[in-house]
Amino acid sequence: MELKFINEGNRVQLHPDCKEAVAGLSPWHRHAVFHRVCQQVYQSRGAAPAPADSDLSVRGVDVLRQCLSTDDAGRISNQITATLEALGPNAGAHGPVSDDPGLTITDVPIEGGLRDSLRECLPLLLNSRTEQLLESYYGSYFQIYSALAYRTHANETHIGSFLWHRDVAPMAQVHLILYLTESGPETGATMVLDFAQTTRAAVIGYHYEGLDERIKDIEEIFTETGTDPSISCPDLQPGDGLVFSAARALHRGSLPKTGYRDTFTLVLLPSLVPWRQDIEEFGDDHIFGRKFYRTLETDPFQALSPAVPIRPGDKLSFDEQWVLAGHMFP
């Protein structure tokens, strides 16, 4: 299928004649086609991506040291405490809001002074070195689709994203997690398996497991292969970040053994324009105020990727081999 486009300033719009064809693709495929368009636009602007030889490109995970000073990270963590305290005595500032393990994680509303601080963090997180890392991974510009902050309290029971999974998301979706508290075996962390091991797990049949099928110990499935998984779980200081490919690399959070873990996550996707331009044109409500996280069910060809309803019969079926294997493109 040849796609036609209409130029609109720095962006391109899909030609109306092609809309139906693109809408008929699977959500993964539609997002991959959009990514290809982003790569062509990037190259046509004379931007040459650096070689994709970083750990993020080759393995699917990389560490970003000292995006913020330890003091600044601690100050934001204190703002999270103040934000939750202001919501009431049982809003998750000093303990989980209930015994339900699902409520071990407290979403923090990003408003007021906390929002000002996190807005100021964006250029520190996406500094020129990280911009280069991401642009070489993508071969294109990228956008911040949304950002979320959460406080995770100590708990024995791991559920949801604290069990091994891949996010049901466009293959290009990258998460950048800024740690505001220390990360390590005692203090809570994020564990990632690289692309090669993720593919090996997919061959055995472990890939996009639903919430009820996810496991806590990935060793269980690797015993079948006679190999041990090599899990990446770097110790991080407050102010360090972790960046990983959320749909292509198996990962899970690990809960702190005492106290709490504070994190700020950026959800990144390919873009026709540099990430700053979306903010200059549209502000940052879409970043800090999003309530819709099912990024596959969005239209990447429209600015800010608004949600599009999944069409009847267009269920998310996991039968595309390239998706299961964790490839970026079909």
Ligand SMILES: O=C(O)CCC(=O)C(=O)O
């Ligand atoms: O909280 C964590 O450490 C992991 C979160 C996660 O699964 C994700 O960002 O996709």
Ligand SMILES: [Fe+2]
């Ligand atoms: Fe995840």
